Amino acid sequence: MSEIRIERITKTYPGGKAPAVRDVSLTVGDSEFMVLLGPSGCGKTTLLRMLAGLEYPDSGRIIIGDRDVTDLPPRKRGIAMVFQSYAVFPHLTVFENIAFGLRMQKRPNEEVKRRVDNAAGLLQLEPYVARYPAQLSGGQRQRVAVARAIIMEPSVLLMDEPLSNLDALLRLQFRAELKKLVSEVKTTTVYVTHDQVEALSLGDRIAVMREGQIVQVAEPMVVYDRPATEFVGSFIGSPPMNFLRGTAHSDNGHTQVAIGSQLLPAPPAVGQAEGVLVGIRAENIMATATAPASGSALQAETVVVEPLGSHLLVTATIDGQVLKVVTRTDFPARPGDAIWLQPETDKLRWLRASDGASIES
Amino acid sequence: MATAALAQRRTKPRRWHLYVAAIAISLFILVPIYVIAVAAFTPRTVLNGFPKPLVPITISTDTMQAFLATRGVGQSVINSLIVGAMTLVMSLVLGTPAGYALARFAFRGRDSFQLLILLTRAFPIAILAVPLTVTSITWGLYDTLPAVAIVHTALALPTTVLITASIFISVPVDLEEAALTLGCTPLGAFTRVAMPLALPGLAAASIFTFVLSWNEVFASVILTVSNRTLPAQVLASLGDSPLPYRFAGGFALILPALIFIFFIRRYLFNMWGRVVR
Numbered sequence: 001m002s003e004i005r006i007e008r009i010t011k012t013y014p015g016g017k018a019p020a021v022r023d024v025s026l027t028v029g030d031s032e033f034m035v036l037l038g039p040s041g042c043g044k045t046t047l048l049r050m051l052a053g054l055e056y057p058d059s060g061r062i063i064i065g066d067r068d069v070t071d072l073p074p075r076k077r078g079i080a081m082v083f084q085s086y087a088v089f090p091h092l093t094v095f096e097n098i099a100f101g102l103r104m105q106k107r108p109n110e111e112v113k114r115r116v117d118n119a120a121g122l123l124q125l126e127p128y129v130a131r132y133p134a135q136l137s138g139g140q141r142q143r144v145a146v147a148r149a150i151i152m153e154p155s156v157l158l159m160d161e162p163l164s165n166l167d168a169l170l171r172l173q174f175r176a177e178l179k180k181l182v183s184e185v186k187t188t189t190v191y192v193t194h195d196q197v198e199a200l201s202l203g204d205r206i207a208v209m210r211e212g213q214i215v216q217v218a219e220p221m222v223v224y225d226r227p228a229t230e231f232v233g234s235f236i237g238s239p240p241m242n243f244l245r246g247t248a249h250s251d252n253g254h255t256q257v258a259i260g261s262q263l264l265p266a267p268p269a270v271g272q273a274e275g276v277l278v279g280i281r282a283e284n285i286m287a288t289a290t291a292p293a294s295g296s297a298l299q300a301e302t303v304v305v306e307p308l309g310s311h312l313l314v315t316a317t318i319d320g321q322v323l324k325v326v327t328r329t330d331f332p333a334r335p336g337d338a339i340w341l342q343p344e345t346d347k348l349r350w351l352r353a354s355d356g357a358s359i360e361s
Numbered sequence: 362m363a364t365a366a367l368a369q370r371r372t373k374p375r376r377w378h379l380y381v382a383a384i385a386i387s388l389f390i391l392v393p394i395y396v397i398a399v400a401a402f403t404p405r406t407v408l409n410g411f412p413k414p415l416v417p418i419t420i421s422t423d424t425m426q427a428f429l430a431t432r433g434v435g436q437s438v439i440n441s442l443i444v445g446a447m448t449l450v451m452s453l454v455l456g457t458p459a460g461y462a463l464a465r466f467a468f469r470g471r472d473s474f475q476l477l478i479l480l481t482r483a484f485p486i487a488i489l490a491v492p493l494t495v496t497s498i499t500w501g502l503y504d505t506l507p508a509v510a511i512v513h514t515a516l517a518l519p520t521t522v523l524i525t526a527s528i529f530i531s532v533p534v535d536l537e538e539a540a541l542t543l544g545c546t547p548l549g550a551f552t553r554v555a556m557p558l559a560l561p562g563l564a565a566a567s568i569f570t571f572v573l574s575w576n577e578v579f580a581s582v583i584l585t586v587s588n589r590t591l592p593a594q595v596l597a598s599l600g601d602s603p604l605p606y607r608f609a610g611g612f613a614l615i616l617p618a619l620i621f622i623f624f625i626r627r628y629l630f631n632m633w634g635r636v637v638r
Contacts, residue, residue: 014467054538074541081542087535091557104544145539152543 002065002078002155002188004028004051009060011046020046021057022212031186033179035203037193039235043212044192045160051190052081052158064156075104077156080149084161086141088133088148094120095129097144101152119151122181139170146178150185157187163198175201196236200224208232225281227349230356233279239313242285242323244278245353257350260319262298264343266350275353283326284347287314288340289333297340302333316341394615401425401612405605428609437594438613440506441575444590445617447510448574449567452517457563459518460525461551465534475526478519486516490583497584504585512580517570524569528562529555572618 006026012019021043028034036044049055051062053074062070069077080101088097096103098119102112120126123143133141142162149157162178163171179202182189193199199206200220207217208231216228227233233241246257246264250271256263257276270276291297300316300323307329314325314333318341325341333339350359396415404421429435462468463475493512494503502508532555540550581593589597595610602610 052538052542054541073546074538075544075546079542081539083535083539085533085535087533087539089536089539089554089558091554100540101543104549148539148543158542 003030004034004156004188004190005061005063006047006051007061007063009047009050009057009062011043011050011055011057013046019043019058019212021050024060024212024214026207026214026217028188028190031188033182033189033191033202033204035191035193035199035206036209037196037199037203037206037236038209040194042209044194044209047209048158048160048190048192051156052079053077078154079156079158080152080154081158082142082145082149082160082162084164086133086138086145086165088141088144090133092132093129094125094131094133094136094144097133098125098129098147098151100148115151119147122150123147139166139174142166142174146181150181150187153185154187157182157185157189159189159191161193162191164193164195178202197238200236208235210235225347226358227279228358230277230279230351233349237281239282239324241279241281241349243351244280244318244321244323246276246278248273248276259298259321262318263296264298264348265296265345266348269359270350273352273354273359276359277351277353277356279349279351280323280343280347282313282324284344285323285325286342286344287325287327287331287333288342289331289337291340292342295342297342300339300341302335302337302339304335305333314339394619397608397611397615400605400608401428405603424605424609425612428606428613431598431606433589433594434591434613437589437591438617440588441591442617444506444510444513444581445571445574447507448513448517449570451510451514452521452570453563453567455514456518456521456566457525459522460527461529461555463522463526464529475523478522481515482519486512486579490579493580494583502584504588506585506588508584509580509590510574512584513574513577516577516580517573520573521566521570524566525559525563528559528566531562532558568622571621575618576614 004027006024006028009021009024010019011021024043024047026034036047038044046055050057051064053069053072053076057070060070061068064077064079074081089100092100095116098116099112102115107115116129117126120129123146125140125143125147128136128140133144136144142165146162163174166174175198182202191202193202200223203220205217206220206223208215208223208228210231216223216232218226218228223232224236227236227241230243233243244259246259248255248257248266248270250256250268253268255266255268255271257266257270257278258264259278264278266276266278288297291299298318300318302314302316303322304315306313306315310329312327312329312331314327314331316323316325316339323341325339327333351357352359399415399417401424402417402420402422404419404423407419429438459478463471497503497505497508500508502511536554536558537547537550540554541547545553575590576592578590578592578596581590582596585593591610591614595614599607599610
């Protein structure tokens with residue numbers, strides 16, 4: 001019903017050297033939860049503000065549902081937005097804050113009352129409707145902002161880092177609540193964040209942005225397991241994906257990648273590239289304290305061992321290249337010990353060293 | 362415990378400084394007002410004696426009554442109020458949009474504009490005496506209150522613009538953007554969100570404007586003959602009037618400003634359910 005089509009949007013701020021958003025196209029399906037993820041300055045907020053109508057693109061079109069909204073002001077787009085700073089009106093009570101949009105539509109009082117009560121209930125704000133925002137905590141203010149947005153029953157809900165001003169515990173709690181809420185109201189949602197954990201936990205799909213462009217659009221687990229570029233792999237995940245530099249060799253139909261003096265079997269396509277980056281997540285490496293009988297384990301030297309409660313995070317080097325490995329807490333390695341690392345073959349990512357792009361499709 | 366004690370030790374001396382400074386400033390302002398007020402309500406005979414009383418032993422409104430009964434004084438008080446009100450309205454109507462534009466929009470020549478409006482204050486008004494008089498005569502405004510109010514507005518506008526600009530800067534632009542996404546037009550976002558939040562600041566700006574107009578004497582002296590504002594009236598008759606008249610005039614000049622601040626105080630200290638003590 002309310003699909004969003006972004007077609008070749010470019011936006012340069014006055015005085016800006018490079019475009020904030022460069023030739024971006026993206027389609028968000030009806031009632032899909034799309035997360036725009038990227039480091040600060042990557043253009044994700046600019047893109048969201050253009051969806052809201054708070055900025056206008058230099059070129060390209062934005063279509064919401066069947067309507068081209070590119071040149072429409074925010075009030076004619078059928079959107080609602082939640083701001084990072086909450087942006088609740090300090091001079092209005094919680095009730096009037098939530099009712100603001102309905103008042104603008106000149107809805108009858110009974111309807112306003114009914115819908116505000118309903119929205120306040122959804123966000124557990126009933127005890128506070130008579131209060132002013134100054135009397136609320138940050139988390140409660142953000143609830144007001146969310147209630148104020150969803151009461152509009154918008155065709156598109158836009159959220160600009162709504163959790164980033166909350167403290168860690170509250171953020172965790174509100175994140176789950178938000179996910180439940182959004183899945184209940186079934187609104188097409190675009191959510192901007194720089195927090196990869198938020199992106200992974202909330203999104204139906206994630207669009208990873210960098211320097212004004214979208215690098216990869218995919219489901220969270222695909223972005224996590226199969227990053228399209230080195231940037232995506234190192235931006236998402238904690239710890240970030242390990243990347244080992246190597247050179248590819250092909251003979252007799254066997255392709256291998258040399259990492260320092262050690263060899264790792266690789267798929268044939270990798271042989272086309274000269275310099276290769278091998279990507280592997282810390283938890284997809286099996287570490288052993290003694291050389292395994294078979295397989296292609298790489299020998300490494302332990303540098304640091306950090307107990308993290310549920311597991312150990314081992315920092316090791318393979319011929320001078322650093323990587324992180326997750327092991328069980330009873331893993332016996334100490335700094336300086338030799339260990340053997342067996343990557344899970346199907347979790348290996350092969351990238352061209354020249355541009356950091358994925359080799360296989 | 363330890364940290365609390367430490368915090369207390371840290372804040373205590375600062376409090377002391379604060380109180381001493383507050384008392385000193387208050388005395389600096391209140392003592393002359395008090396002396397004038399006492400003198401204004403002391404009978405002529407007591408006032409002429411020596412030492413002069415520092416506490417009002419005998420209160421009488423004779424002096425004030427005499428002052429107010431002096432020909433032209435009553436009318437000049439009313440004139441001053443009218444001119445102050447006109448100045449306030451005109452400078453807010455003209456200054457608020459300019460201040461808003463300065464705060465919100467990056468337009469070409471913004472910095473020069475900000476500098477140029479201050480230059481109007483750098484221009485000595487005495488030089489303008491003849492042109493102002495001639496202009497007000499040709500416009501048929503000579504010896505009328507609007508003429509004085511227009512000059513006062515010109516004097517007040519630069520500060521009104523700069524004060525309102527700083528007020529609107531302090532209103533987060535997010536709030537207006539939120540209003541836009543909730544169905545407001547840009548004008549609606551201004552009147553429903555930015556304006557109410559700017560009210561305390563605008564109140565402060567209007568006090569400033571009113572007091573400026575109330576105290577300004579030059580424009581009234583040169584532009585009016587019969588329709589004088591209070592300062593001009595007092596000034597005109599100051600030289601040849603007795604001491605009690607001067608005290609009464611001084612008190613009459615102070616009082617309305619005090620009353621105005623008293624009524625507008627609410628907007629300065631108590632907004633949106635949060636009381637600043």
